[in-house]
Amino acid sequence: MPDPTDPASINNNSPGDQINNTNVTTPNQPIVSDLADDQSDITNKLPQLNQTFSDPNEAPAPESVVTAPHAPKKYGGKKVIATIFGVLLLVGAVATGVYLVQRQQEIREQAASGRECQQSQDCILLDSPGNSGSYQTPRPIIKVKITDQDVHEYNPGNSDDSCRKVNISENFVSWEKYGSGPDCKDVRNVQIWMGQAEPSPSPVPTQPPTPTPTQVPGVSPTTTPRISPSPAPTTPPGISAQCGEVKAYNTSWILLSANDLKGLQTGNHVRFAVSGTTNGGSFDKARFTINNSLKPEVTTKKPGTNEFYYEYIVPQGTTSFSVKGELHHTSLGWF
Secondary structure, eight states: OOOTTOHHHHHTSOHHHHHHHHHHHSOOOOHHHHHHHHHHHHHHHHHHHHHHHSOTTSOOOOOOOOOOOOOOOOOOHHHHHHHHHHHHHHHHHHHHHHHHHHHHHHHHHHHHHTHHHHTOTTEEEEESOOSEEEEEOSSOEEEEEEESSSEEEEOSEEEEOSSEEEEEETTEEEEEEOOOSTTOOOOOEEEEEEOOOOOOOOOOOOOOOOOOOOOOTTOOOOOOOOOOOOOOOOOOTTOOEEEOOOEEEOTTOOBOOHHHHHTOOTTOEEEEEEOEEESSSOEEEEEEEETTEEOOOBOOBOTTSOOEEEEEEOOTTOOOOOEEEEEEETTTEEO
């Protein structure tokens, strides 16, 4: 019988013999301790086993992350609406301001250019009329606008704005620039605004003749008393006046001869002047009749003299002049 302790004899045994031999040769150890050790070893090696048998090409499973519910951020809704509304108001205010400025500029440009006057039947536009001149209108003048760098408005009567003198009398206007400096520019145009013509007076009805009363026989007719007219006022004693000769000047106050007058053309300006002498009282105005047309009274004088003058614009078709000048004396009246 072979020796159980011999290794050679153990290898040559059959499987059944090996099992028997194992049972024989296994040392006596506590069963409970072995089970506990085996269980602990399996538990420790379980992750390694799982990794060993898993697919090498498969990505590792992500770790599950638990997040808290997301609370939406609260925006200042009322503040945003108020800001948008304020921006809209600002944009609207700027746009309105720009429009008003442009509109005002258009009105000024329209007034300065005379377009408004050209489009009205109640206005006469004089383009480039010169720094001094006059004009006769078919209807009464209610105002005059003179344009240089700005538009200046003048009402009827005598006006003086330190740049120019303007005289408006019924259907007549005259202007003269005498000032200088940056605020007194050359005249670009004159706009003459007219009112409605005065209505013609109603004709006085003709009174029928008074019938002659029939005389009753034997009764004397009553005589109607006659009222003697008041005597006409007499001229103050000792006062006399005399009207001088009418003179003609151009706008530079150069005296014009008869030949110069013949050479005038349509649109030229000529100033007719008259003066007089008196031993009492004074002259306060003058008037001229040019080519049988009575012109408005004037009070303007040639600078440095007592000559009253009227500035006349030569109308179309005029080749000759017939001028009569009259002076008004404070005591003697017109002569």
